[in-house]
Amino acid sequence: MKVLIVSLYHPELVRGGAQQIAFELFEGLKQKPGVEPYLLASADQNSPALFKSGARITGFDGRPNEFLFLSQEYDYGWEKGGNLLLVEAFKEFLELIQPDVVHFHHFLTLGIDLLTLTRRVLPEVKIVFTAHEFLSICPANGHMVRRTDASLCTRASAVRCHQCLPERPPEHYFMREMWMKRHLDAVDVFTTPSRFMIEHYVAWGLDESKFVHVTNGLLPRATPLPAASKGERRNRFGFFAQLVDAKGLHVLLEAVTLLRAGGFTDFAVEINGDNIHFATPKRREEIEAFLAAEEKLPLAERIVVLNGSYHHDQLRARMARVDWVVVPSVWWEIFCLVISEAWSYGRPVIASNAGGPAERVSDGVDGLLFELGDARALADTMYRACTEEGLWETLAEGITPPPSRAEMVEGFLQVYAADRVVKCLAAV
Amino acid sequence: MTKAPASRLEQAAPPQSPEAPILVFDEEMYLRLNPDVLVAVAAGKFSSGRDHYERFGRAEGRLIAAPGVPPCGRVILTAQPDQVAEQPRPPVGTIDAIRISPAGGIYIVGWVNDTQDRLDRIDLFFPGWSVSFDGASLGRIRRPDAETAMGIATPHAYGFWGFLYTARRLSGGSCNAVLRMKSGAERSLMLTAETAEDQEMRNIALGQLAQAQYVGNPYFAATASVDAAIGAQLVDFNQMLTRRAVNAPYVERFGRRAASYKGSIIVCLYGKPEYLFLQQALFSRHPAMRDYEFIYVSNSPEMAETLLKEAKRCSLIYGLDLTLVLLNANAGFGAANNVAAQYASSPRLIIMNPDVFPCDQDWAAKHSAVLEELPGRQTQIFGVPLYYDDGSLMHAGMYFEVDTVPGLTPGRKPETSILRVEHYGKGAPPETARFLRSRQVPAVTGAFISVASDWFETLGGFTEDYIFGHYEDADLCLKSLEAGRAPWLHDVRLWHLEGKGSVRGPVHEGGSAVNRWLFTKTWGELVLGELLGQEPTHPALRAAAEEEELA
Numbered sequence: 001m002k003v004l005i006v007s008l009y010h011p012e013l014v015r016g017g018a019q020q021i022a023f024e025l026f027e028g029l030k031q032k033p034g035v036e037p038y039l040l041a042s043a044d045q046n047s048p049a050l051f052k053s054g055a056r057i058t059g060f061d062g063r064p065n066e067f068l069f070l071s072q073e074y075d076y077g078w079e080k081g082g083n084l085l086l087v088e089a090f091k092e093f094l095e096l097i098q099p100d101v102v103h104f105h106h107f108l109t110l111g112i113d114l115l116t117l118t119r120r121v122l123p124e125v126k127i128v129f130t131a132h133e134f135l136s137i138c139p140a141n142g143h144m145v146r147r148t149d150a151s152l153c154t155r156a157s158a159v160r161c162h163q164c165l166p167e168r169p170p171e172h173y174f175m176r177e178m179w180m181k182r183h184l185d186a187v188d189v190f191t192t193p194s195r196f197m198i199e200h201y202v203a204w205g206l207d208e209s210k211f212v213h214v215t216n217g218l219l220p221r222a223t224p225l226p227a228a229s230k231g232e233r234r235n236r237f238g239f240f241a242q243l244v245d246a247k248g249l250h251v252l253l254e255a256v257t258l259l260r261a262g263g264f265t266d267f268a269v270e271i272n273g274d275n276i277h278f279a280t281p282k283r284r285e286e287i288e289a290f291l292a293a294e295e296k297l298p299l300a301e302r303i304v305v306l307n308g309s310y311h312h313d314q315l316r317a318r319m320a321r322v323d324w325v326v327v328p329s330v331w332w333e334i335f336c337l338v339i340s341e342a343w344s345y346g347r348p349v350i351a352s353n354a355g356g357p358a359e360r361v362s363d364g365v366d367g368l369l370f371e372l373g374d375a376r377a378l379a380d381t382m383y384r385a386c387t388e389e390g391l392w393e394t395l396a397e398g399i400t401p402p403p404s405r406a407e408m409v410e411g412f413l414q415v416y417a418a419d420r421v422v423k424c425l426a427a428v
Numbered sequence: 429m430t431k432a433p434a435s436r437l438e439q440a441a442p443p444q445s446p447e448a449p450i451l452v453f454d455e456e457m458y459l460r461l462n463p464d465v466l467v468a469v470a471a472g473k474f475s476s477g478r479d480h481y482e483r484f485g486r487a488e489g490r491l492i493a494a495p496g497v498p499p500c501g502r503v504i505l506t507a508q509p510d511q512v513a514e515q516p517r518p519p520v521g522t523i524d525a526i527r528i529s530p531a532g533g534i535y536i537v538g539w540v541n542d543t544q545d546r547l548d549r550i551d552l553f554f555p556g557w558s559v560s561f562d563g564a565s566l567g568r569i570r571r572p573d574a575e576t577a578m579g580i581a582t583p584h585a586y587g588f589w590g591f592l593y594t595a596r597r598l599s600g601g602s603c604n605a606v607l608r609m610k611s612g613a614e615r616s617l618m619l620t621a622e623t624a625e626d627q628e629m630r631n632i633a634l635g636q637l638a639q640a641q642y643v644g645n646p647y648f649a650a651t652a653s654v655d656a657a658i659g660a661q662l663v664d665f666n667q668m669l670t671r672r673a674v675n676a677p678y679v680e681r682f683g684r685r686a687a688s689y690k691g692s693i694i695v696c697l698y699g700k701p702e703y704l705f706l707q708q709a710l711f712s713r714h715p716a717m718r719d720y721e722f723i724y725v726s727n728s729p730e731m732a733e734t735l736l737k738e739a740k741r742c743s744l745i746y747g748l749d750l751t752l753v754l755l756n757a758n759a760g761f762g763a764a765n766n767v768a769a770q771y772a773s774s775p776r777l778i779i780m781n782p783d784v785f786p787c788d789q790d791w792a793a794k795h796s797a798v799l800e801e802l803p804g805r806q807t808q809i810f811g812v813p814l815y816y817d818d819g820s821l822m823h824a825g826m827y828f829e830v831d832t833v834p835g836l837t838p839g840r841k842p843e844t845s846i847l848r849v850e851h852y853g854k855g856a857p858p859e860t861a862r863f864l865r866s867r868q869v870p871a872v873t874g875a876f877i878s879v880a881s882d883w884f885e886t887l888g889g890f891t892e893d894y895i896f897g898h899y900e901d902a903d904l905c906l907k908s909l910e911a912g913r914a915p916w917l918h919d920v921r922l923w924h925l926e927g928k929g930s931v932r933g934p935v936h937e938g939g940s941a942v943n944r945w946l947f948t949k950t951w952g953e954l955v956l957g958e959l960l961g962q963e964p965t966h967p968a969l970r971a972a973a974e975e976e977e978l979a
Contacts, residue, residue: 078702084737087744113709117745158817171783171925174817175706178785182709 003029003037003416004099006114008106010041010060010068013050017337018132021193021216021408022105026066028409035413037065038097042109044071056089067093071109078179079135081111090114094121101416103128104187108135112183119186128415129187130214131197133334136180137204139173140164143246143331144200150373152332152354156204181205189415193335194356200332212415216335217408220401222316224346227323227392234392235267237382238322238347240338241329243276245283248328248352253290254375255328255382256303262379265303267386269326272318274309319345323392324385327351330373336360340402348395350381366398453478454493461491467518470616471606516613519545520578521586523605526552526621529629532594533665536561537636538607539571539586541578545609547588553604554621561590565657569640585643591633591658593665626669627757633662634895634938648833650941651948652844659945666760666895673727673759674767680736682743682750685773689749690719690796691878692772695780696764696897698727699931701734703782705742710785712746716792720778725753725768727760761874761897762890769881769889777884779901781875783929787815787921794920795878802866802918809879809908810916811872813853813864814924821860822924824853825869825917826902827962828955847948847955849902852962868914868969870959874901875924877915887911895939899947906951906959914968 007022019041029037040057043050051070052058060066069090073082081087094102102118102125104110118127135142137156144153147164161173184190184206191214192198202208228236241247249271256269276284294304310318319325325342327333332355339360342349351357352372361367368385370377385391458477459466465480474480481492489508521540528534540547547563571587578586600621607615624632637658642649654662693711697704704724711717726735732754739752751771755764769777776799788794799807814823832845851873853863874897887907890900905915958966 078705080705084741084744087741091744113705113745116709120745120747169928171817171928174923175785175925178710179706182713185713 001035001101001416002097002099003035003101003103004094004097005029005037005039006069006102006104006106006110007039007041008108008110009046010039010043010066012061013041013043013047017216017335018105018130020218020337021130021132024218024405025103025409025412027219028405029413032409032413038099039066040069040093041066042069042071044074044109056083056086057093069110074109074111078176079107079112081114087111087114087117091117091121094118094125098122099125101126101128103130103412103416105130106132106135107183112136112180115183115186126189126416127187128189128191128412129184130191130193131201132193134197134200134332136184137177137200139176141246145246145331150330152372154200154203177204189418191412191415194359196332196355196359197334212411214411214415215403215408216337216340217403217405217411218337218340218344219405220344222319222341222344224344224396224399225316225320226346227396228321229323232389233266233386234323235386236322237267237269237324237326237350237385238272238318239269239326239328240272240318240341241327242273242278243271243287244278245280246329246331246333247273248330248373250283250286251328251330251352251373251375251378252326253287253304255379257290258376258379259383260303264383264386265301267303267382269304270318270321271304271306272308272310315341316345319347322347324382325349326378326382327357328378329355329357331355333357343399343402346396346399348392348399350378350385362398364395366395366400368395452493453481457494458485458490458492461494465490467614467616471614516545516609516611518613518615519547519607519609521574521607521615523550523607523617523619526600526603526605526619527624527629527632528598528600528621529624529626530597531626531665531668532596532598533624533626533629533633534559534592534594534598535589535624535629535633535636536591537587537589539574539588540607540615541574541586542609543584545611545613548608548610550590551606551608552621553606554599555601557598559592559594561592562657563588566590567637567640567653567658569653570643572641583643587640589633589636589640591661591665593661593668595664595668626665630662630666630669630895631935633658633665634935634942636938637941638934638936638938645833648831648844648846650938651846651945652835654942654945659942659949662895662942663893663946667892669757670759670763670892673755673757674763675756677725677756677767678732678752678754679771680739680752682739682752683747684749686721686749687773689721689774690799691776691778691792692721692723692769692774692881693778693780694723694725694765694768694772695782696725696727696761696768697731697735697782697930698758698897699731700782700929701728701731701738703929704735704738707782707785708742708746708748708750711792712748713786714789714792716790716796717748719796720792721749721751721773723751723753723768723771725755725764727755727758727764729754729756758896760892760895762894762900763892765900766889766892769884772881775881777877777879777881779874779877779879781924781929783925783927784814784875785923785925787923791920791922798878798918798920804880805913806866806916807878807880807918808883808913809872809877809905810918811869811878812876812918812920812922814873814875814922814926815858816855817923817925819858821853821856821858821863822926823851823873823875824856824860824863825867825915826851826871826873826905827964828870828902828959830952830956830960845948845952845956846944847952849899864919866916866918869917870909870914870964870966870969871902871905872915872917873924874904875926876922877901877904879904883908883913893946894943896936896943898940898943903947903950906954909959909966909968910954912968914966 005026007019009019011019011023026037026039029035060068075082133142134144138144146153158170158174162170190211193216195213198211325347329352335356339349349367351361353369354372363369368381370381455477519540523538526536550561552559566588568585569587574586600623603619603621605617816822829848834843891903894900
């Protein structure tokens, strides 16, 4: 069975959860007898040196079966590739590889209309689409967070989307939905790494029978570490994420402020991550002001430390410095690989009570949940984490190993093997 | 009796004989002292100031030389008041600009205070040619700047603008312009006429029409202002531009080339290329679409490259048969569709807006069924229910209303009437049966018209007199109705994102004002007689209603 995995970026070039999972799957499939996987990962102006003159699809760094789709002129408004030559190249690539399964892990930088093209070029191929967020439903970065009041969105509509993005009229979002669904119509099976996502897609109008939950899985690379704190209190908290609004660092910093104002200062927070330039100016200003003020304090009075970005190889060392991992995301947070990483190192997670974290973390069993976006609730939870004797140990014991790559690969192989639903309306 | 000191007037008394030299006559000073004479000389009524003096000035006792250094703050009489003939006073006003276009369009704009003495005409004298605008032919508009300058608080149409299409190549440059009033008074001005490209000229005139300030409701005032002459001139000028725009289009076919189709869907694009790929994506979902071809005709030459790429891309991804007709300029809706119809390979034309999409995936099959199952007279020309994106009904046929405002200005038309096109069921719940049943209607929207190709040809296609687009659909339907076939409405549902498929600016509003005037002028009598309201009494519609009842 030939499986073509189409990925947004290659994790070697641009880090990110969706591409990491696509690559892990590709690596896992290579181990399976009878499966011949191919990886087609997009590259854009993040990797200008890899663009070869006149080429649209090329190999990648001498790696067998790995290819780059050299994205150009992408139309973010319609999620559509602008370059006709790329469409022709993709068509030719499909005809050359002749896959049995084409597994899209995204359409960003590629074009949602490549789904329909795939069906037209290979009418019998099985098309699998893994949703890593809600970009087909939500034009506001696929987050389904309302820009009007930062609340979580549960229903997209022409008028509601226009309220979030008023630069276009409601009719545009009406069109966008028809456009997206037209192309998603080519998909045989949708998979999502979290179950709650299926509800959103079905509420949006997609066929529930086409959805399968397949967890994200990673190769086990770690073993549980002892607690970082040496005293009685388990009072070291770690934040591991990009410093963008959706990850909710501001909620964590507000919680620190509240605890400090209440006279509780016997704890530490370590921030691991970067890309603050992708945060909104308001949040960036808040975060930078907080960190600047923190730095002015005498060392003994500092609570928050910014460690900056980290390579995967440094993860163990960063995890070793904390007892807890805090996931204060203010969006749906689809799966949250950081939870898997925290669990790998035996760190209980304190997370917002929505989306993937709420689905994965069992409150009081392997971690703690708090009300999304509520800094006071997070402050109370952190205080409890620091002061409740034996809590950390209980929760650390409650952690089950995160899903492995093998589990994920097995899940997808079952999807590939299932009979394809014959479509009533064949593409012309 | 002591003789009073002789005045300069007396000292300068001319000799009795005309041959005798006037030793102290000062031509320049005479004209300065007598501005009315200056105007009369400029207008050619007198060969010189002295000519005037000989014939009238002497008798009137006018000064012929400077009265020394005049004391400040005192009136100096330069002639005997009762002797001076009543001279028409030159009007207060000016011409702001004159534009000439290569094909012979002339545009003029300015203002004049003619509340007491009406503007009669404006003469323009160019080197080698001249032209006159009849005062009644001008559009009259407000000029708040002039009102302010004159210290007049009451709004009044001091402004004027005019447009003439002379259909001959004219040179611009220096121009002696004369504002002539009914009384004979006049003001002469020296101006330089700038040139403007023909399309720019159309835009200038239509922009003026749309953006000017009017005394009264602009909807009526703008339309009324073109009635006397500007409307007809603009229509002629626009026809010339249309002929140019449709000349030698670039045509490329994509996909198969079947010998014939069940229908040819003609879509006129303007300003928004994305609707090509959106329609192709959404119409291609059903196999019945293989029986149809698309013909896209573009009124936006700047989109040519994008459209060619998109058409090729769509051909690869969706596989529908598609012809692209690229015009070199905006020919307007009617002419563009007429050109596109020439490339159709089917006995059925479907005129469709770019922002129309299928509600039901089997739309094409339903349309084909209507053609196959219903009597030919019911399908010769028909429309369909169209829906807004919010799910409510947008269109279920069109009918006509009239708007009238009384004219309260003495000497002007007693009233202005403009026909208005309305849609049955606009905003109604989606399943309102009375709007959805098959029936005859006075007209259907150009967003979707299904018409037999031969009938379209018999009707002469769309009338090309309308500027840009508006009213051609109603006009086509009324032509059909007059020829004995009122359009039908059949229940094949489509979305219509009304007004989203093309760009619209002030020039289009100006075009609409002209089109309102033209449509009312063309069809006013018929509509006001038998086609007004939601239940018109025109025999063609009545006969069908009776037939329906019998059935």
